[in-house]
Amino acid sequence: MMSGKLPKIVFTAGVSTMPDDLLQGRARVAVLRHKSPLTEEQLIAKLKGASGVLCFLSDPVTGRVLESCPKLKAVALHAVGYNNVDLKAAARLGVTVTYTPDVLTEATADLTWTLILGACRRVVEGDSMVRAGRFKGWDASLLLGMDLRGKTLGIVGLGRIGEAVARRAIPFGLRVAYSQRKRAAATTEAALGSRFMPLEELVRKSDILSLHCPLTEETGHIMSRERLFAMKRGAVLINASRGPLVDEAALAEALECGHLSAAGLDVFEHEPEVYPALRRLPNVVLMPHAGSAARETRDAMARMAVTDLLAVLDGRAPEHPVPRVEG
DSSP, rough: OOOOSEEEEEEESSOOSSOHHHTTTEEEEEEOOOOOOHHHHHHHTTTOOEEEEEEEEEEEEEOHHHOOOOOOOOOEEEOOOOTTHHHHHHHTTEEEOOOOOSHHHHHHHHHHHHHHHHHTTTTHHHHHHHTTOOOOOOOOTTTTOOOOOTTEEEEEEEEEHHHHHHHHGGTTTTTEEEEEOOOOHHHHHHHEEEEEEEEHHHHOOOOOEEOOOOOOOTTTTSOOHHHHHHHTEEEEEOOOOOOOOOOOHHHHHHHHHEEEEEEEEEEEEEEEETOOHHOOTTTTEOOSSSSSOOHHHHHHHHHHHEEEEEEEETTOSSSSSSOOOOO
């Protein structure tokens, strides 16, 4: 660690458990408290004099922010995604960016399955019915949902989280198919009993389609209106990855007209805003970006981010750098 005055680290929001044992005597820490996402201007003002920042996906770490904070050496994301950071500007300015892969895989896969089961078995509708006093007794046609056994679970992006979701499909008796740019290893396909398909075929053949690809220029609105209406009638869409992967207006249309039977969403196109029609629809399970929201997972994410942040400030290589983008 640099000698003299301790470096300043800014947490743009609180974490589940502050890793004080890691930070004690290593840095001066400021934790920001705010009710709405920070703007560029606010972030620039709050990062004045900071050597490092622990931030979240809602923080716009743009080129302008990085250029306006010349003392900044490290940006540690409390997330597995990093589409909110201008990586080209960071590389140009010599700012190291880190993230938290692996540690949230299982928790996010669990939440994905919560969405799958909730959407397929109409859990939210049933809960609302009981709470409102509208449950009048058993009926053979009450809240009929989808039986999973023998159905096809399509996974867009068979990365760490996609694989974990696929593993959980096996005991439910689902067939697993997937699509991504590069086909997975044969050993992975065999272990999961999965089949590779081009995206358009996967969209057409899946009874449940679950999105697990990163947000890039190519994947924005990957589930366009055309693809949503190319899905099987009665199919279910799940998104626990990034909100802008889905055209929410088109999704609401597909749900309202009955083309899709249900959806489960943990992320939204314009977070924290949710497309109004989706909030009104009873056949949508809505979660507030809680994929990694298990206490053990969030604690591990904070410790990983802080450990990498301190490593950079010490002049050491972090364990989890985001791949550099030159430009």
